[in-house]
Amino acid sequence: MRFASSWDMICHWATRTPLAVALMGEDVASREQALTWVELHDAVQKRSDALASSGKTCEAIIADATLDCVVEILAAMHGGLQVAMLDQSIPHERLEALLGYVDADAVWDAPHALRSLGSSRDGGVTNGAGRVLFFTSGTTSRSKAVTLTDASLMASAYNGSSLLPLDPSCKLLCMLPLSHVFGFVCGLLWGLSCGATVAMGRGARHYLDDCAHFKPTAISVVPTLLKFLMAHELLNPELDLVLVGAGDCPDDVLQAVRSSGRRVAFGYGLTETSSGVALGCGEDPRAMTVCPDFEVCIEEDGEVCVSSPPCMMVGYYGMPEDTARVLVDGVLHTGDLGVLDERGRLRITGRKKEMLVLSNGTKIFLPEYESDLAEALGTPEVVVTLVRDRLTLVVGNAGLDREEALRRIAPVMSQLPRGSQVAHVMVLDHELPRTATGKVKRWEIDAEVLS
Numbered sequence: 188m189r190f191a192s193s194w195d196m197i198c199h200w201a202t203r204t205p206l207a208v209a210l211m212g213e214d215v216a217s218r219e220q221a222l223t224w225v226e227l228h229d230a231v232q233k234r235s236d237a238l239a240s241s242g243k244t245c246e247a248i249i250a251d252a253t254l255d256c257v258v259e260i261l262a263a264m265h266g267g268l269q270v271a272m273l274d275q276s277i278p279h280e281r282l283e284a285l286l287g288y289v290d291a292d293a294v295w296d297a298p299h300a301l302r303s304l305g306s307s308r309d310g311g312v313t314n315g316a317g318r319v320l321f322f323t324s325g326t327t328s329r330s331k332a333v334t335l336t337d338a339s340l341m342a343s344a345y346n347g348s349s350l351l352p353l354d355p356s357c358k359l360l361c362m363l364p365l366s367h368v369f370g371f372v373c374g375l376l377w378g379l380s381c382g383a384t385v386a387m388g389r390g391a392r393h394y395l396d397d398c399a400h401f402k403p404t405a406i407s408v409v410p411t412l413l414k415f416l417m418a419h420e421l422l423n424p425e426l427d428l429v430l431v432g433a434g435d436c437p438d439d440v441l442q443a444v445r446s447s448g449r450r451v452a453f454g455y456g457l458t459e460t461s462s463g464v465a466l467g468c469g470e471d472p473r474a475m476t477v478c479p480d481f482e483v484c485i486e487e488d489g490e491v492c493v494s495s496p497p498c499m500m501v502g503y504y505g506m507p508e509d510t511a512r513v514l515v516d517g518v519l520h521t522g523d524l525g526v527l528d529e530r531g532r533l534r535i536t537g538r539k540k541e542m543l544v545l546s547n548g549t550k551i552f553l554p555e556y557e558s559d560l561a562e563a564l565g566t567p568e569v570v571v572t573l574v575r576d577r578l579t580l581v582v583g584n585a586g587l588d589r590e591e592a593l594r595r596i597a598p599v600m601s602q603l604p605r606g607s608q609v610a611h612v613m614v615l616d617h618e619l620p621r622t623a624t625g626k627v628k629r630w631e632i633d634a635e636v637l638s
Contacts, residue, residue, distance in 0.1 A: 188306045189345040190380060192317075192337045194231070194265040200382050201228035204355060209379065212387030215297040222254060234262035241488075243303070244311030245269040247291035249277075250365040252387045259295050260365070264337045268293075269315025271332065274322070274366040274568075289320055289332055289504060320504055321368045323458050325428070332504035335368070335459045342497035343461035343487065344376035346478035350466045351430065351452050353405060360403035362388035362412060369433040372462035373407040398423040405429075408636045410436035411625040412617060417443050430454060432463070434625060435535075441472055453533055459519055461498040474532040483533055484518075490539050491525040494518045520529035543573055547621065549606045551578065560589075560609075563599050570621050570627050574636055577610040581632055583619040 189194040200209065205225035213501055214220050221232065238246070246263045250256055250272055263270045271289040273282070286294060286304060290312050295301050319340060320332040353359065359378030363370030378385040386401040392453070393400070394412070398421050405428040413431050416422055417440055422429075429444050432454030444451040453472035456463040464483070477483050481495040494517050502510035513520050524537045538559035541553040560580060562568040568583030582592055593614050600608045613636055620628040 188348075188380065190341045192264075193261055193341060193376070193379075194337075194412075196341065196376075196380055197224070197228050197231060199263070200224045200379075202292060202428040204382060207355060207382070208384045210254050210257060210385055210387065212252065212254050213389055215251075215253050215300075219252050222258075226257070228256060229257045231261045231265060234258055234575065236266055238263055238266035241293070242311075243268060243293040244313075244315055245271060245291045245293070246301070247271040247286055247289060248272055249273045249275055249294065249296040251275055251297055252361070252365065252390055253297055254387060255293075255297060256365065257387065259301075264296075264317065264319065269312045269318045270318070271320040272322070272366045272371070274364060293463040321366070321371070330367070331506060331509060333368075333538050334501040334504050335458075336501065339461040339500070340368075340372055340376060340497050341380065342480060343372045343456075343463055344380040346480050346498065347373060347377050347454075347463045347466065348381050350476055350478050351377075351428070351468055353378060353383045355382040356407055357381070357383040358386055358401065358403045359383050359416060360386045360388060360397060360401050360406045362394070363409065364396060365559035367433070368458045368462045369407075369409070369454075369456065373430055373432060377407070378405070382473050393421065394420060397428065407432070409433045409625060410440065413444070414440050416581065422447065422449070428452070432456060455523075457521060459500045459513070459521075460495060461500070464493055464495075467532075473534055474528060474530075475534070476529065477533055483527065485525060485527055486520075488539070489524040489526070489536070491521045491523045491533070491535070492518050493521060543571070543578070545573070545576065545578065545606065549604075551607060559599050560596055563596050565595075570619060570629065570632055571609070572629065572633055572636065574611060574613075576610070579611045579613060579636065580609045581619070581636060582612065582614045584615060584617050587614060589614050 201224040204479055206223050208221050209224045209227045211221040246268045248270060252620055261446055262365045292304050292311055317337045319335050321335060323331050323333060338410055361374030363374040364373055365371050375385055386403060388397045400427045402423050404425055405425060407430040410431055426449060428450045430452045434532045441451055451472055452468040454463050463478055464481050465477045467473055467475040480497045481493055484492050486492055522538060522540045523535055524539055525533055525535045527533055537554050539550060543551040557569050557571055561567050566585035569580045571594055589612050620631045622628060
């Protein structure tokens with residue numbers, strides 16, 4: 188069902204199924220709690236009234252998985268504030284800069300709840316009602332705040348549920364961070380928009396027992412988490428549907444889910460498009476059906492370009508030039524490479540930004556190149572970059588020294604033209620920095636090795 192806003196969704200289900208459980212999980216005091224639709228409606232209304240009368244214009248929410256946090260987010264959206272979603276793992280020294288960047292004049296941080304800030308913008312944020320800011324993953328450049336809207340997020344939830352519907356008898360387990368758009372849309376709004384119960388996972392400390400505890404029928408996960416759950420046989424018997432997205436997933440993991448008798452769907456989306464663009468729900472999850480509100484085309488160089496007025500970002504917050512570089516006449520240049528098959532299904536083949544072009548014109552397609560090196564080294568702690576135009580292999584803390592790394596990759600290098608071979612190896616004394624969804628932060632590595 189298509190809803191114009193999250194509040195319209197809450198009102199609909201509070202009227203239609205008032206006593207059904209909408210949310211279950213823990214509050215900020217770690218007490219188990221459940222909210223029916225009518226209780227959720229009343230809690231959001233009461234909190235939004237307080238926020239609307241507070242005089243605040245932009246609330247930054249350091250998102251956790253508590254029910255209090257969900258209510259706060261929905262109330263701030265309904266109360267007319269601009270909402271900025273921040274990750275719990277942000278270092279304190281970066282937090283103040285981010286709060287200033289998004290013009291926050293209040294911050295919610297459990298268990299301290301709401302505290303006032305001085306706004307960096309005189310008079311606060313104008314025209315911020317309905318706007319929700321999410322930060323990009325920042326794998327190839329510093330993260331930007333993407334300006335989405337309550338309406339675009341609900342449109343994304345509609346698109347997902349059109350291809351992968353749930354019903355009110357379903358229970359969706361959200362084990363993903365709400366500060367990332369995939370977690371917010373596919374871990375929360377997907378279930379709520381269908382009238383299903385959403386169980387909020389209790390964080391990393393409960394990865395081992397959340398499925399057994401909540402007994403979900405559906406779950407949305409990133410590839411690294413799914414791999415962990417499958418390796419430890421943690422999926423509960425009641426679980427019927429697994430949605431995996433926010434990164435590439437190994438074929439053997441997808442096949443293991445299918446072999447267990449469960450349905451598996453593979454999603455492709457971006458923060459800039461309010462999450463999902465396409466979903467693979469059939470025999471081949473990588474052959475993805477484009478969502479109803481989207482149009483996809485493939486440029487001559489293989490780049491995937493998408494348009495969707497209902498789901499597209501307003502832009503990068505405070506960065507009009509950056510916005511103009513990727514969003515041209517309503518068409519988003521994704522930086523991803525892909526193809527459309529004869530049935531119009533989308534297959535993602537790689538990242539345009541994950542291609543190094545050497546000064547001699549040699550092109551290095553990083554996913555394949557790094558995969559071969561990772562296999563040779565016996566570790567995923569591998570990234571390849573350019574250091575003063577030299578192709579450089581950077582290895583995270585994996586118990587290898589430089590000489591051992593060179594010896595192990597020698598067979599791989601021997602199969603490549605000289606101009607495509609690694610010229611230098613660096614071994615770090617720590618693991619490679621990654622985003623919450625497991626992607627390598629390439630810009631951080633570049634800054635470290637070039638310093």
